Amino acid sequence: MQRLNTAPRTSAAQSPLFRIAWGVGSIVGFLLFWEVMALLIQHRHLPPPTAVFSAMAREFASGELMFHIGMTLYRVVVAFVIAMLIGSTIGIVMGRNGGIDRFFDTWLILFLNLPALVIIILCYVWFGRTEVAAITAVAVNKIPNVAVTVREGARSLSRDLAEMAHMYRFGWWKTLRHVTLPQLAPFFLASARTGLSLVWKIVLVVELLGRSNGVGFQLGTYFQMFDVSMILAYALAFIIIVQLIEFGILQPIAARVNRWRR
Amino acid sequence: MAPLDDAPSGSLKVRVKRKIYPASGVREAQPVLKDIAIDIEPRSFVVITGPSGCGKSTLLNIIAGLDKDYEGEVVLGGADTKVGYIFQSPRLLPWRTVGQNIALALPDGDPRHGRIDETLRQVGLEGFASQYPERLSLGMQRRAALARGFISEPDVLLMDEPFVSLDDPTAQGLRELLIGLWNRRPTTVVFITHDRTEAVMLGTRILRMSGANATIVQDETVRLSPSERTDRDKVLAEQQRIFRET
Numbered sequence: 333m334q335r336l337n338t339a340p341r342t343s344a345a346q347s348p349l350f351r352i353a354w355g356v357g358s359i360v361g362f363l364l365f366w367e368v369m370a371l372l373i374q375h376r377h378l379p380p381p382t383a384v385f386s387a388m389a390r391e392f393a394s395g396e397l398m399f400h401i402g403m404t405l406y407r408v409v410v411a412f413v414i415a416m417l418i419g420s421t422i423g424i425v426m427g428r429n430g431g432i433d434r435f436f437d438t439w440l441i442l443f444l445n446l447p448a449l450v451i452i453i454l455c456y457v458w459f460g461r462t463e464v465a466a467i468t469a470v471a472v473n474k475i476p477n478v479a480v481t482v483r484e485g486a487r488s489l490s491r492d493l494a495e496m497a498h499m500y501r502f503g504w505w506k507t508l509r510h511v512t513l514p515q516l517a518p519f520f521l522a523s524a525r526t527g528l529s530l531v532w533k534i535v536l537v538v539e540l541l542g543r544s545n546g547v548g549f550q551l552g553t554y555f556q557m558f559d560v561s562m563i564l565a566y567a568l569a570f571i572i573i574v575q576l577i578e579f580g581i582l583q584p585i586a587a588r589v590n591r592w593r594r
Numbered sequence: 595m596a597p598l599d600d601a602p603s604g605s606l607k608v609r610v611k612r613k614i615y616p617a618s619g620v621r622e623a624q625p626v627l628k629d630i631a632i633d634i635e636p637r638s639f640v641v642i643t644g645p646s647g648c649g650k651s652t653l654l655n656i657i658a659g660l661d662k663d664y665e666g667e668v669v670l671g672g673a674d675t676k677v678g679y680i681f682q683s684p685r686l687l688p689w690r691t692v693g694q695n696i697a698l699a700l701p702d703g704d705p706r707h708g709r710i711d712e713t714l715r716q717v718g719l720e721g722f723a724s725q726y727p728e729r730l731s732l733g734m735q736r737r738a739a740l741a742r743g744f745i746s747e748p749d750v751l752l753m754d755e756p757f758v759s760l761d762d763p764t765a766q767g768l769r770e771l772l773i774g775l776w777n778r779r780p781t782t783v784v785f786i787t788h789d790r791t792e793a794v795m796l797g798t799r800i801l802r803m804s805g806a807n808a809t810i811v812q813d814e815t816v817r818l819s820p821s822e823r824t825d826r827d828k829v830l831a832e833q834q835r836i837f838r839e840t
Binding site: 492493495496498499500501502506510511514517591592593594 | 729
């Protein structure tokens with residue numbers, strides 16, 4: 333404590349311990365606020381956090397929670413990977429080729445503005461209520477966002493560095509690995525982070541409408557029973573998982589990709 | 595014309611009949627270069643000088659093969675001639691360390707990978723191999739770019755005002771470094787500058803470019819021995835002779 337008090341303000345605010353302390357304090361504050369509100373309102377549709385956590389514990393003990401989260405996570409990962417691969421390819425091609433960009437730009441805007449629900453319904457109508465249809469629907473929702481972000485990156489590729497790579501005979505593989513991809517990395521990362529939060533929300537809708545397992549399916553079931561504790565238990569559990577992915581995977585990658593910056 | 599391989603390795607024949615920047619948008623087509631004919635001997639240090647914006651860099655890009663939109667031809671002597679290019683800005687990859695930047699100029703598995711530390715020491719960057727370029731000063735980045743240009747031992751080395759926008763002592767130090775590197779391993783150099791003192795100090799031959807639609811207006815041999823090149827008075831006298839300054 334002594335050190336925190338005497339250290340300059342900026343370095344204290346940047347220290348990881350300090351940030352974690354603030355984060356924990358903020359969460360505890362929110363839970364307290366929720367508990368107090370639940371006590372004051374006293375309605376079965378607003379359970380206190382303690383009830384939600386005990387529901388979560390029961391569901392975890394029975395194995396149901398992990399099974400449905402596992403199914404949802406599997407769909408998130410597959411749809412995310414497909415969307416990143418296809419979206420990045422489209423983005424790079426459009427960013428590098430003016431003619432293709434001009435022609436397909438309208439298509440891109442069309443897909444960007446197509447409501448997620450419409451894509452989901454059409455996929456189920458055309459391909460049946462199958463796993464493939466579900467994952468396709470999620471991926472198609474995400475692809476235009478990835479394409480637009482990566483296209484910005486591909487448009488801003490440095491000509492100076494391309495000439496340098498040409499003069500020093502890098503060849504296509506060294507150019508891709510050491511010149512092109514590092515320039516696109518911040519754009520991949522930006523679309524991955526916005527993508528993750530978008531994809532898991534769409535996966536829940538897809539599960540609600542046409543799958544018989546997963547967090548979205550469970551939410552639908554407990555909605556019919558008006559079991560708010562269970563709905564919140566599943567929502568919270570999945571938020572925790574997504575945060576773990578953010579802190580455990582995406583942030584370390586971001587730190588590694590940006591380590592050369594001043 | 596003699597077959598390509600008969601020309602001595604490291605020699606250079608440059609013919610630019612016409613180079614025009616095509617019209618774009620509201621700008622009209624703009625002629626830049628005309629009737630340029632240069633023959634360069636192997637292992638000569640040729641400096642092309644002229645006012646800013648006269649087309650020197652355009653000419654160098656044509657020689658490098660980066661600009662193919664011109665009337666004429668550029669013939670490099672020897673089979674598989676290696677051309678190095680040291681640009682006006684260092685053009686290092688910011689996400690690779692200094693050592694990696696230099697290593698990338700060599701083919702994979704090349705024995706010269708073992709000489710990276712030695713080359714860094716020659717340019718005064720000993721111990722900086724694992725640093726990222728953006729953490730270095732501009733002068734140090736230029737040294738790293740020099741090291742990258744020299745390590746692959748090109749037959750022809752093109753340099754486009756590589757010491758511009760540096761303070762005087764730093765630029766002078768880098769010029770002396772370049773003279774040292776070149777004396778150790780003479781290679782054909784085409785060096786661009788608008789700095790007349792720099793031109794005389796470095797070049798064995800000076801080509802002056804001039805005009806709105808530029809061409810070579812003067813072709814001089816520099817009469818300085820290697821030791822005289824670091825002598826300010828000798829350089830100045832030679833500069834006055836070549837550029838007819840009073």
